[in-house]
Amino acid sequence: MNQTLSESKELLFNKAKDFCEDKGVRFTPLRAKVYQILLQEDASIGAYDILDKLKLIEDSAKPPTVYRALDFFLELGLVHKVESTNTFKACHHFGCSHPVQFLICDTCGDVKEISSEGVKETLERQALQSNFKIMTQTIEAHGICNQCQGTGIS
Amino acid sequence: MNQTLSESKELLFNKAKDFCEDKGVRFTPLRAKVYQILLQEDASIGAYDILDKLKLIEDSAKPPTVYRALDFFLELGLVHKVESTNTFKACHHFGCSHPVQFLICDTCGDVKEISSEGVKETLERQALQSNFKIMTQTIEAHGICNQCQGTGIS
DNA sequence: TGGTATTATTTTAAAATATACCAACACGCA
DNA sequence: TGCGTGTTGGTATATTTTAAAATAATACCA
Ligand SMILES: [Zn+2]
Ligand SMILES: [Zn+2]
Ligand SMILES: [Zn+2]
Ligand SMILES: [Zn+2]
Numbered sequence: 001m002n003q004t005l006s007e008s009k010e011l012l013f014n015k016a017k018d019f020c021e022d023k024g025v026r027f028t029p030l031r032a033k034v035y036q037i038l039l040q041e042d043a044s045i046g047a048y049d050i051l052d053k054l055k056l057i058e059d060s061a062k063p064p065t066v067y068r069a070l071d072f073f074l075e076l077g078l079v080h081k082v083e084s085t086n087t088f089k090a091c092h093h094f095g096c097s098h099p100v101q102f103l104i105c106d107t108c109g110d111v112k113e114i115s116s117e118g119v120k121e122t123l124e125r126q127a128l129q130s131n132f133k134i135m136t137q138t139i140e141a142h143g144i145c146n147q148c149q150g151t152g153i154s
Numbered sequence: 155m156n157q158t159l160s161e162s163k164e165l166l167f168n169k170a171k172d173f174c175e176d177k178g179v180r181f182t183p184l185r186a187k188v189y190q191i192l193l194q195e196d197a198s199i200g201a202y203d204i205l206d207k208l209k210l211i212e213d214s215a216k217p218p219t220v221y222r223a224l225d226f227f228l229e230l231g232l233v234h235k236v237e238s239t240n241t242f243k244a245c246h247h248f249g250c251s252h253p254v255q256f257l258i259c260d261t262c263g264d265v266k267e268i269s270s271e272g273v274k275e276t277l278e279r280q281a282l283q284s285n286f287k288i289m290t291q292t293i294e295a296h297g298i299c300n301q302c303q304g305t306g307i308s
Numbered sequence: 309t310g311g312t313a314t315t316a317t318t319t320t321a322a323a324a325t326a327t328a329c330c331a332a333c334a335c336g337c338a
Numbered sequence: 339t340g341c342g343t344g345t346t347g348g349t350a351t352a353t354t355t356t357a358a359a360a361t362a363a364t365a366c367c368a
Contacts, residue, residue, distance in 0.1 A: 083237045084292045103286045122276040123295060130266060131300035132257045138238045138294040141277060146285035
């Protein structure tokens with residue numbers, strides 16, 4: 001079933017399955033398919049791109065099909081939403097609670113998740129000066145990734 | 155014309171007008187109306203909420219009317235987009251180039267723009283560790299503002 | 309095993325957000 | 339006055355997201 005996933009991603013797939021089972025929530029076939037589509041991407045992917053891919057193997061798929069699965073994974077922290085592009089990306093180290101920041105390459109589309117406590121705390125400290133209590137952070141940087149620097153790609 | 159704006163906002167309105175004239179771009183009546191609607195809000199405001207308000211004084215207003223004006227202001231840096239809520243907020247210190255971070259109160263909706271070089275540089279430093287060159291940042295914190303803390307509002 | 313509660317899926321529809329396109333008009337300038 | 343560019347008007351459509359209701363599947367307990 002996971003022929004299209006590399007070994008490391010297959011590990012992640014199984015980890016996600018176990019994670020859901022441990023939590024007592026259901027990693028259904030439909031959710032598995034959506035999750036697999038997300039795993040296949042290094043870039044983040046839009047809901048309708050997911051839908052297009054899902055339709056190939058699940059004829060009945062409709063927008064709510066995708067959004068429900070996404071909501072399920074977002075809730076659990078297995079998937080993050082990239083707000084600045086309305087896209088979604090599988091988290092590669094769920095389970096542990098961690099801050100989330102994205103580095104989004106506008107040249108190749110690659111999205112790299114980093115998890116810097118320093119960035120998180122710097123923003124928190126700054127917010128405290130306004131006596132603002134942060135519950136969640138959205139931190140996304142657009143720019144040029146390592147791979148794309150120095151290449152002629154525009 | 156600016157009866158509905160407080161004195162400080164009227165100052166900002168005039169500053170924006172001057173700013174456009176200095177740049178050689180036109181602060182047209184339509185744009186002025188949209189800008190005024192933005193200024194009236196302490197919260198950020200969605201494009202279609204702007205449209206509703208604009209329609210009251212400009213019968214011909216349509217979605218493109220609003221988005222064109224917004225694009226104009228976004229380009230100039232007079233207005234920022236809040237990505238996590240798909241809303242827009244007038245900048246209170248345009249002209250100087252400055253980093254942008256938002257503190258968004260999920261209780262009262264208030265959006266406060268802060269401009270911390272520290273936050274910006276911390277993220278830049280962190281990105282450099284991945285050899286990623288940041289061009290733009292989206293930094294938005296959701297939580298509870300000073301006013302709403304300690305009140306019974308939920 | 310059957311009954312029951314819960315959760316997930318299907319289906320249809322619509323709301324909310326954003327853009328494409330072309331024609332008409334207005335302004336700045338030669 | 340005529341030209342070019344930028345602005346607006348108007349229509350339509352694309353994209354993203356959510357609502358609601360009916361059905362189906364599953365988990366759980368007796
Ligand atoms: Zn993550
Ligand atoms: Zn790249
Ligand atoms: Zn600003
Ligand atoms: Zn508040």
